[in-house]
Amino acid sequence: MITQTELDNCLQWAQNNGAFIDPKISFRITEDAGVSAFVNEKLSPKPDQALIRVPETLLITSQQALSEFSQAANERSLLNSVTQLYLSKLKFGTDAVHLKSFYKPYLDVLPLHLPQPYFWSTDEVMNLHGTDVYLTMRDTLNKLVKEWRMLFQALSIEHSSQDKQFLSLFQENKDSAVVPLEQFCAHINGCKLEDSEWNSFVAYLWSYCIFNSRAFPRVILGRAGTDRTNLNEGFLYPIVDLLNHKNDVPVRWEMNEQNELCFMSQTTTFSAQDELFNNYGNISNEKCLLNYGFWDSSNKFDFSRLTLKLPSTLVSGLPVDFNKSGNFVTDDGETTILQFSLKISEPLPPVLLALFAYLSKLKSEETPTVRSVLEGIDQLTSVVSQRLLFYKNFKIKTSSTQKLRPHVIKLIKLYYQDNKKILNATTEKLSVLQKKYIAIIRSFLCHSRQFLKTTKYLPILSYWYLVL
DSSP, X not given: OOOHHHHHHHHHHHHHXXXXXXXXXXXXXXXXXXXXXXESSOBOOOTTOOSEEEEGGGSBOHHHHHHHOGGGTTOGGGHHHHHHHHHHHHHHSOTTSTTHHHHHHHHTTSOSSOOSGGGSOHHHHHTTTTSHHHHHHHHHHHHHHHHHHHHHHXXXXXXXXGGHHHHHHHHSSOTTOOOOHHHHHHHHHHSOGGGOOTTSHHHHHHHHHHHHHHOEEGGGGOOTTOOTTOTTOEEBOTTGGGSOBOTTOOEEEEEOTTSEEEEEEOXXXXXXXXXXXXXXXXXXXXXXXXIISOOOTTOTTOOEEEEEEEEHHHHHTSSOOHHHHTOEEEEOSSEEEEEEEEOSSOSSOHHHHHHHHHHTOOTTOSSOOHHHHHHHHHHHHHXXXXXXXXXXXXXXXXXXXOOOOHHHHHHXXXXXXXXXXXXXXXXXXXXXXXXXXXXXXXXXXXXXXXGGGOSTTHHHHHHHHHHO
16 A cells, blocks of 8 residues: 555645645545545535646656657557556656656556456455356456557567466467466466566556556547547546545546646535545446455446347347347357346346247247246246356355455455345346236236237236336
């Protein structure tokens, strides 16, 4: 953890170079959240009142990165990667790196040891095996290595000697091969960041995680030539990136005529000692964990992901555009992968139930019937229940050689606990829905024996599903 002296030096550096921090705001280090900003006395800022102003010259953008890596000027698609690599060189390179001495007070407050799961021990990560977070980490690291190798090839940069054995994992396999997460963990845990070279993978991973937790989208700078469709190009915003993230907190970032990037809180009133937050966007707990290393059980934007693999020919024949509904992930020509977000506020998305009703349709049935809807509920209940059982049966595992850190154990348990809570809500919703469908069917059966073979009453059933 950084010291208060390092924090004070960074704040002084920013102010000496033209930054403004409202006198009613102070930064200090807390045990639970690290660096945090607090309001010293009651404050009622106007919507356009800048509480923090930072000159553009203090920002770390692709412009500075291109000064160090001029050969990347024509590699527009790699600009974000180049900026991340530049940060790696600033943090881990020699003092001769372009602007390193200037940015040193800021670099000193960027924590070397990060809380994100990418830096957990192998035993800690293996307790996530079988979860969505585990798969996301594996896929992200494989993608990151591909990006890192491509970048080094484009810039004619040699890899660090400490990555020689690690790189052989990718040279022996085809580009499409997926390297297991355990092998990443073994390499990352075997590297000491304080001794790492700037061109090592672990240094690039560190920089990637810093950007994930702190970077702002370049489009807010409003500069000519900025690709507004490329929301992935980020930059670092010293001082403002010291603010902790919180969902639902209204904020504004805006460049003024003096080329100062202004931070404006849209909270109408602060009491003394209230924390001043930033908001990088309302995000789920999975992203909170992977990007910031924390978990918030009260997060209303949290969800549990249900992933389905279906034959491509089957999906192409469905009367639903999963691209428009936001459920489509990939299609390799044989298998289509769909994902559905289950939330406490919406444990059963209508499109998910409609999908299972259609999948349960007999060949002799042109459209879903009451029978297929009920069977679809049964099938979906079975799928969700299997996933729920996985979370219910979880127990912390460890080897005899590694000890799990208490705060990591807490995060892992919260992950399983909250996913279990959401999936429980889904199974309960399905059970209630099934009982109500059956009750409605019984009331109609006395009027028509053909009820189960017709779609006549589906609009009525759909109405009941939507309102109950």
